[in-house]
Amino acid sequence: MNSFHLILRYFSASLRSQLQYPGSAIMLGIGAFLTTIIDMLAAWALFDRFGQVQGWSLGHIAVFYGVVSTSFALTDFFTRGFDVFGGECVKTGAFDRILLRPRSPALQLVGYEFRLSRFGRLAQALLVLFVGAAVVGVAWSPDKALLLVWTIAGGVALFTGLLVLQASFAFWTTESLEVFNVLTYGGIQAAQFPLSLYAAWFRNFLIFVVPLGCVAYYPVLAILEQPDPLGAPDWWLPTAPAMGFLFLAASFLAWRAGIARYTSTGS
């Protein structure tokens, strides 16, 4: 059985475990839908007061937010294993069991749980994305649909990279570092506004350190058919999501170093 089939088998097993408590999964899903709606209410309150900010309207914000939040919701389905890795695997020694199986540890962590309740967040994110796109009058074409898929794929790679990095640190700290939530949840908040609104240092952070801007701001400009007010070349806008994959690759270097440390220290 190849790795892809095995992941599907893990997911179906995980879904069956969760469906033993269907009420819980449904309530968590609805809860996620409602709480993430609040994100948009905050932006709505802001734009209701000021109308536009540097030429950006609430509709634009909705598209930025929808793209990045969709990426995160998709990532959240299959990364729980990395999220809870420190507390539930390193600290308890459960990672030993993962090493005892003839499969890559990362694959087994992806199979750790498929979080059904994330449908709530995904539904909200897609709703905001497409309503926003309709309001600002995005003319969808096959090219743009493809660009959207590519953008979201880059975003999934980036958020996965953040979670892999968070898990890698747990090899040293044996705790899951909650501080990474600043980058994931905080990142969604930051990436919903156009980079041009931010100070230069923060912009650079979102481009070069944790490249959230590359999986939201730049490609969304291409979808909106707007040039970058900061002057990035047009070819860069649809290319930028590749940075998400670079970030993921770099995270796996840290992950490998962490595993090497674990097998030589046993904790």
Add this chain to the structure above:
Amino acid sequence: MPQILVEDLAKTYRVAERDPGLLGAVKGLVHRRHRTVQALRDVSFSLEAGELLGFIGPNGAGKSTTIKILSGILKPDAGTVLVNGRVPFTDRIAHVSKIGVVFGQRTQLWWDLPVSEGFDLLADIYRVEPARYRANRDELVALLRLERVLDQPVRQLSLGQRMRAEIAAALLHEPDILFLDEPTIGLDAPSKLAVREVVRRLNRERGVTVLLTTHDMHDIEALAQRVIVIGHGQVLADSPFETLRANVLAERRLVVDFAHEAPEIVMAGVEVRRRQGQTLELAFDPARTPTPNLIAALAAAHEVVDIHVGEPAIEEVIARFYDLHGAGEA
């Protein structure tokens, strides 16, 4: 070449120490003090295919470290380890597909899934060919009497049922070597007997090599032909259990019921271990005081109702052995 070869194994841990309390935690961030713990100093032994080896020692002696190194989870600092001709930690994936490991304290099944679905998933993880998997599963289910629990979620099983399911789970991929880390811990008497019976049959009938750690000396008595005692990270003894007993505590026990109040016994080389009403328990060395002579002397001097000859309990043998080597709890 032996199936498991361990030579001059050494392993040191660096344990971070920190002062208690919030201040200690903050100080720990800035400057960490480390204490080194020598888990293994110089461990060597080898195991042929089909052997059943008991691995005993006080807590902290190095048993778990050795098992972790043998199963490829941990890298030693020095020494050679070869299992089936492979170095476990460099060839992890090939290595772990040929071994089975059961940790008594941890589950490898999925808590909310029925046992049978956990088995199916493990078969996929280990890439067991479907027809072979079905044959193995059916055989193990019959051997471990799991028919009644197959459809139950793991969380609903009793500890004894779960341990039997764990052992089956560790064997679905037909490993040649089985590591059992305290497989009877916390089990009730019938479950312990069932686990021992299964381990014995796997070893005899399927030729599975078994390496077992335990604190329950009855496991050792019931199963192991050979015992390795480990203490302070070193092999203190490696022999059949009877040899260990003869070397450590060669004494016999004689329990005598007298017709009247138990008398005072003053005889060279005989020691009173227990006195209770009309009963005495005597300890003696059969090499110095032959058993028939002792019995004859007792029967001649006193009115004796019953006599029972025994050996010291295995726990006593081991406790004495640890004492001799200063290997109490580390």
